[in-house]
Amino acid sequence: MRNRPPARRGTGKRVAVLGAGSWGTTFAKILADGGADVVVWARRPELAREIQEGKRNSDYLPGVNLPMNLRATSRLDLALAGAEQVYVSVPSQSLRDNLKLAAPHLHADATIVSLMKGVEKSSGLRMSEVIAQVLPIDPAQIAVVSGPNLALEIAKEQPTAAVVASDSLETAQAVASVARNRYFRSFVNTDVIGTEFGGVLKNLIAVAIGIVDGVGYGENTKASIITRGLVEMTDFAVAYGAHPDTLAGLAGLGDLIATSQSPLSRNNTAGRLLGQGYRLADVVKQMQQTTEGLASVGPVLELARAKGVEMPIVEQVRQVLAGTMDPKDIAPHLTTDDEPKGERTLDDQAQGGSAVRRALKRAFDQLRDGGRGARGDRP
Numbered sequence: 127m128r129n130r131p132p133a134r135r136g137t138g139k140r141v142a143v144l145g146a147g148s149w150g151t152t153f154a155k156i157l158a159d160g161g162a163d164v165v166v167w168a169r170r171p172e173l174a175r176e177i178q179e180g181k182r183n184s185d186y187l188p189g190v191n192l193p194m195n196l197r198a199t200s201r202l203d204l205a206l207a208g209a210e211q212v213y214v215s216v217p218s219q220s221l222r223d224n225l226k227l228a229a230p231h232l233h234a235d236a237t238i239v240s241l242m243k244g245v246e247k248s249s250g251l252r253m254s255e256v257i258a259q260v261l262p263i264d265p266a267q268i269a270v271v272s273g274p275n276l277a278l279e280i281a282k283e284q285p286t287a288a289v290v291a292s293d294s295l296e297t298a299q300a301v302a303s304v305a306r307n308r309y310f311r312s313f314v315n316t317d318v319i320g321t322e323f324g325g326v327l328k329n330l331i332a333v334a335i336g337i338v339d340g341v342g343y344g345e346n347t348k349a350s351i352i353t354r355g356l357v358e359m360t361d362f363a364v365a366y367g368a369h370p371d372t373l374a375g376l377a378g379l380g381d382l383i384a385t386s387q388s389p390l391s392r393n394n395t396a397g398r399l400l401g402q403g404y405r406l407a408d409v410v411k412q413m414q415q416t417t418e419g420l421a422s423v424g425p426v427l428e429l430a431r432a433k434g435v436e437m438p439i440v441e442q443v444r445q446v447l448a449g450t451m452d453p454k455d456i457a458p459h460l461t462t463d464d465e466p467k468g469e470r471t472l473d474d475q476a477q478g479g480s481a482v483r484r485a486l487k488r489a490f491d492q493l494r495d496g497g498r499g500a501r502g503d504r505p
């Protein structure tokens with residue numbers, strides 16, 4: 127049968143990846159190169175066939191050779207049969223429906239790992255919350271992965287790191303020990319909220335940076351937006367229970383830097399097109415791949431309002447998307463009639479500012495130290 131994956135070659139844990147786009151395929155490669163026995167699910171049979179037989183995914187990762195031990199199928203039952211860990215990488219807005227399709231084939235003890243960086247538009251829920259709502263599983267069976275992880279760079283085996291978070295440290299460690307290899311290092315923590323929101327929120331700031339790029343503004347404007355954007359990200363995530371250090375780590379600052387600087391970022395690219403004067407509908411048409419930030423703006427601002435968190439940069443992004451603000455008017459922080467205020471309040475300093483300094487020092491110490499084994503992105 128064409129769809130049946132061939133006999134396994136690896137000796138490692140049996141895992142599945144749902145979604146064969148740029149990140150799903152890249153993550154499947156990470157896992158396979160780490161020794162896991164991986165089957166990736168592609169919803170289109172022709173894509174499954176290309177990965178399975180040609181070891182290529184020319185739609186999403188042109189020019190990349192996939193590992194010989196990576197298998198693919200368009201049949202969910204085959205992909206999930208015997209999988210102890212299931213990594214999910216579909217567009218956030220499609221997670222709920224895809225989970226419902228997968229549910230009958232999931233092993234009861236399987237760990238479900240979200241690789242996604244969006245919130246559900248209709249509910250405002252994070253991806254781990256959607257998983258917990260749809261599947262009858264213990265929260266300790268859920269993990270999330272986030273970090274500076276531009277797919278194409280990793281598919282070319284350029285080294286990077288990520289955070290695996292779960293309510294259960296044991297689960298995070300079990301995932302991190304599989305999701306690692308010579309070019310991909312996984313740290314662990316138990317701050318699921320901070321790790322997930324880091325990935326969601328940096329997308330919005332990356333859209334803002336893209337807009338600024340498209341307009342033609344330079345490095346001062348971008349640096350101001352990145353820095354103030356990190357404050358917005360931290361304030362928002364902390365209001366929802368995140369640890370501020372997480373936002374100063376790989377899943378926050380790290381991902382913000384990678385996404386804001388790279389033309390590989392879809393969010394950054396969408397922003398640039400908006401800054402060049404394209405209307406949102408045309409930008410959406412041009413973007414061939416998932417651009418989570420465009421769908422997250424509304425729900426994030428609603429969640430911010432519910433907690434009284436100010437997000438002036440994200441609000442400006444909303445207005446540019448809605449066509450009610452000229453991209454040229456996007457500015458690092460509100461308008462000129464805004465009362466002068468401290469860059470940070472004393473309260474912020476206690477919660478976020480000092481955390482940023484501590485995290486930068488720790489990152490420096492870790493670089494000097496060379497890094498050993500999976501451990502926290504923060505102590």
Ligand SMILES: NC(=O)C1=CN([C@@H]2O[C@H](COP(=O)(O)OP(=O)(O)OC[C@H]3O[C@@H](n4cnc5c(N)ncnc54)[C@H](OP(=O)(O)O)[C@@H]3O)[C@@H](O)[C@H]2O)C=CC1
Pocket residue numbers: 145146147148149150168169170173186215216217218220224241242243244275276277278414415416418
């Ligand atoms: N790309 C990256 O660098 C990174 C992405 N992420 C996150 O990973 C998630 C997935 O992104 P990414 O892989 O880049 O997205 P892509 O657009 O590259 O791929 C999406 C994949 O999901 C499949 N899919 C399954 N169900 C649906 C559906 N109902 N509607 C649309 N597509 C569906 C698509 O199938 P088909 O091919 O048939 O359309 C495709 O294989 C996002 O949340 C993103 O933020 C996280 C880190 C890095």
Ligand SMILES: O=C(CO)COP(=O)(O)O
Pocket residue numbers: 243273274275276277329332381384385390391392393394416417418
């Ligand atoms: O999350 C990413 C890098 O860490 C990918 O960003 P984009 O979705 O903007 O391409």
